[in-house]
Amino acid sequence: MRRSLKSLKSLRSLRSLRSLLPERSDYLGLRSSWRGDALAGITVGIVALPLALAFGVSSGAGAEAGLITAIVAGIVAAVFGGSHVQVSGPTGAMVVVLAPIVASQGIEAVAIVSLMAGVIVVIAGVLRLGRTVSYIPWPVIEGFTVGIGAIIFLQQVPAALGTESVEHSTNAVLAAVTFIGSAQWPAALLPLGVAVAVIILMLVLSKISGRLPASFIAIVAVTIATHAFSLPLATIGTLPASLPAPALPTLDPASFTPLISAAFAVAALAAIESLLSARVASAMTDAGAYNADRELVGQGLASIASGFFGGMPATGAIARTAVNVRSGARTRVAALVHALALLIVVYLAAQVVAVIPLAALSGVLMATAARMISPTVVKQVVRAGKAEAAVFTITAIITVSFDLIFAVGIGIAAAAFFALRALSAASGVHREELPGSPQPGDERIALFRVDGSLFFGAAERIITRINDHDGIEIAIVRLSQLQIVDSTGAHTLTELITALERRGVTVLIKGIRPEHRHVLEKLGVIDSLRHANHLFDELEPAIEHARSHVRRTAATD
Structure with missing residues (x-):
């Protein structure tokens, strides 16, 4: 073998x-x-x-x-x-x-x-x-x-x-x-x-x-x-x-x-x-x-x-x-x-x-x-x-x-430099309204959609915008619209999750694309989540999980 x-x-x-040497086909016709x-x-x-x-x-x-x-x-x-x-x-x-x-x-x-x-x-x-x-x-x-x-x-x-x-x-x-x-x-x-x-x-x-x-x-x-x-x-x-x-x-x-x-x-x-x-x-x-x-x-x-x-x-x-x-x-x-x-x-x-x-x-x-x-x-x-x-x-x-x-x-x-600047400008994070009818406690949940590229030229700016939101208990981060993730972006995301969890904010991640999973796993993004079930493929289960978490917290209080 x-x-x-x-x-x-x-x-x-x-x-x-052989492809680098002359051949008979050079003189066809x-x-x-x-x-x-x-x-x-x-x-x-x-x-x-x-x-x-x-x-x-x-x-x-x-x-x-x-x-x-x-x-x-x-x-x-x-x-x-x-x-x-x-x-x-x-x-x-x-x-x-x-x-x-x-x-x-x-x-x-x-x-x-x-x-x-x-x-x-x-x-x-x-x-x-x-x-x-x-x-x-x-x-x-x-x-x-x-x-x-x-x-x-x-x-x-x-x-x-x-x-x-x-x-x-x-x-x-x-x-x-x-x-x-x-x-x-x-x-x-x-x-x-x-x-x-x-x-x-x-x-x-x-x-x-x-x-x-x-x-x-x-x-x-x-x-x-x-x-x-x-x-x-x-x-x-x-x-x-x-x-x-x-x-x-x-x-x-x-x-x-x-x-x-x-x-x-x-x-x-x-x-x-x-x-x-x-x-x-x-x-x-x-x-x-x-x-x-x-x-x-x-x-x-x-x-x-x-x-x-x-x-x-x-x-x-x-x-x-x-x-x-x-x-x-x-x-x-x-x-x-x-x-x-x-x-x-x-x-x-x-x-x-x-x-x-x-x-x-x-x-x-x-x-x-x-x-x-x-x-x-x-x-x-x-x-x-x-x-x-x-x-x-x-x-x-x-x-x-x-x-x-x-x-x-x-x-x-x-x-x-100019290409990276344009790519960075096209990348960003947006806070979205939770879909469906509003429910009590939704104000404690923040849904973020990350667009474009999470790379060294934009990672710090994107993560800072997420980190600046106070008064929330759960952050749902949607990554399904993300086109590019490099090692810097993945490492910075890991730091964000760790920082939020340390502040008592539970982080849920939704929609990791197959081509991004390897770098996110290797740099600790998934391991930094509080539980393995905080990773979701669909948005509805993630939102339901967040709402149930808020209800449990409210009942405890």
Whole structure:
């Protein structure tokens, strides 16, 4: 028997592990969808090229790292990830975290952090933590997104002004103001004009048609113009004409400890952004639901692979995934084609890409960041209620001012506080009239109905209201309308019964729900009653018992 149970458990574990790995069903329908998938992949590749370059440059790791991440991580995540249409690679949110790491620890730290964070994300997937992202409230997500958009925009100020960002301040606003003040005017007007030209072109092209690769067209047009007029602008510079060979990054033991916290921050961000992107993609298409745990495993492996090739940590990219879906992608082949298209660029067009002005890339990211801040969504959050608006604002401000992961934690805590306050306000105790015709002695009986939740946020207030009623001999407490009881509520109820009984007030409890009985029994609520027959399932027997008790007391007096 024990051997059979062990075999059954082993089989279940094997099936559980198997669900995290690629399978043939990932490519169902490919025979009919391969043309659409290929076209979607090429479209996304065109869109992803300037973004991969820009994110690499903005992070401080270089354009090469951005391309490597888009290619290597894009392939690995497409094969091993849990979404059929997700496109992965470098993202703006990851750049926000990586830029300070590069500034303080050097470029070499990026690959190491990518490996470490990848391992953490894989472990999270194996431990089945994928669904935890569903606990992040909507106002927190939107505040987080707005904050990231603001930081990305501000981080592009140095490149847009033609200056090099030597130090990354913890406050993006102060850093941007510093660079504006230290810029070489009027020479800075030239790169600024290039960045503005890219932004205007992208806005105009997106107005003409949402299907146009606006960033790619804007980059090509501005690059041609700057070289036609021989404008003195900093460019991307030499790029390798092939992918580097995979290698284990050199690890300095002295720098390992400072990178641990950075790796956990990167891992948390990678998990959150990838799962949010996968969820959005699943809602946009009928290509199939996503497997959250497998998505974590796939994204973790993608970051590990990217680190071996000298790239950056990868996440699911919401914007590129949306383009993929709108372009008709149905299977993972679209994401694979996107990565292969970028690989062709590396092998055939590296010299062409090298002449792109850095100011043009900053314009692309500024426009991308501006699109992340949707006025419509902001209005929706603000109009949803004061609590939602407060959570949104708190998350956005902390994201810009302090730290992304810290902002999510504070945002969730603020949302939990407001939710608990609302739950507490909806909970209460009401004194009711005894049903039926009044009888002598009814004034000595108090019938209380407890509504909502008897939990740590409301227990003390509810119990105090019951305890404040003087001049009664019997208290009937109705619990049938109670929805939630936690340990604090049960413990406080026990204290109330004990206190009332000590004052000579007999307590009767009516209607304990089956799901609440365990915690009430364990924390002594039932044992604190004077007699076991003071527990009732129906109200009428409880009232009759109370009245008979009053009559006996009156006869004794």
